[in-house]
Amino acid sequence: QKEVEQNSGPLSVPEGAIASLNCTYSDRGSQSFFWYRQYSGKSPELIMFIYSNGDKEDGRFTAQLNKASQYVSLLIRDSQPSDSATYLCAVNRQAGTALIFGKGTTLSVSS
Amino acid sequence: GAVVSQHPSWVICKSGTSVKIECRSLDFQATTMFWYRQFPKQSLMLMATSNEGSKATYEQGVEKDKFLINHASLTLSTLTVTSAHPEDSSFYICSAVPHLAIGYNEQFFGPGTRLTVL
Numbered sequence: 001q002k003e004v005e006q007n008s009g010p011l012s013v014p015e016g017a018i019a020s021l022n023c024t025y026s027d028r029g030s031q032s033f034f035w036y037r038q039y040s041g042k043s044p045e046l047i048m049f050i051y052s053n054g055d056k057e058d059g060r061f062t063a064q065l066n067k068a069s070q071y072v073s074l075l076i077r078d079s080q081p082s083d084s085a086t087y088l089c090a091v092n093r094q095a096g097t098a099l100i101f102g103k104g105t106t107l108s109v110s111s
Numbered sequence: 112g113a114v115v116s117q118h119p120s121w122v123i124c125k126s127g128t129s130v131k132i133e134c135r136s137l138d139f140q141a142t143t144m145f146w147y148r149q150f151p152k153q154s155l156m157l158m159a160t161s162n163e164g165s166k167a168t169y170e171q172g173v174e175k176d177k178f179l180i181n182h183a184s185l186t187l188s189t190l191t192v193t194s195a196h197p198e199d200s201s202f203y204i205c206s207a208v209p210h211l212a213i214g215y216n217e218q219f220f221g222p223g224t225r226l227t228v229l
Contacts, residue, residue: 041202041225042222043223044155044220045220049217088154088155092216094216095216096142096143096216098145098160099145099155099157101154101156102154103153103154104154
């Protein structure tokens with residue numbers, strides 16, 4: 001069974017702090033890794049994706065991938081109250097295939 | 112660009128009736144569309160993969176006779192929940208993969224349809 005695991009949270013951080021979200025996956029054949037943000041009652045929106053080991057930065061967001069450890073993380077710098085949402089980690093084996101999602105981590109940023 | 116719409120955005124129906132949900136790619140063609148379902152406090156679970164011009168592929172545990180999928184064109188896939196029951200109440204989300212996007216791995220999500228069966 002291919003699984004993606006995330007701590008459900010809630011993860012609470014003060015405004016301006018760094019939020020660190022973690023994800024592990026069971027399928028070693030996974031090739032692509034995605035982070036989505038989902039607000040209550042809404043569809044997921046893509047934050048960023050990563051394919052290669054190491055770090056990938058996009059604005060306040062940094063994704064980190066370690067395929068040997070089957071671990072992917074998302075760092076959010078200078079967290080804002082508007083970042084309060086559920087963050088979903090997702091993986092797939094190849095381009096154009098369905099995503100396997102984790103249950104998500106709820107982030108709460110207090111002002 | 113890359114907009115996916117769903118209609119309706121929410122629907123309330125009586126138990127035993129059928130409900131059709133449309134998923135449209137508005138500004139691109141989609142060879143493949145996926146249908147996901149999300150129960151409260153749960154993650155998105157893949158229900159089926161819909162390929163234009165062919166039969167849908169259903170995930171284990173999803174009844175193909177209950178959840179009818181039709182992908183008649185490169186811009187439209189429909190999901191029909193037949194004889195809906197309260198346990199089918201959920202948030203249904205589609206996503207679309209751009210046609211001929213070889214190696215391109217982003218899929219675009221619709222806004223979702225909230226189904227409530229009374």
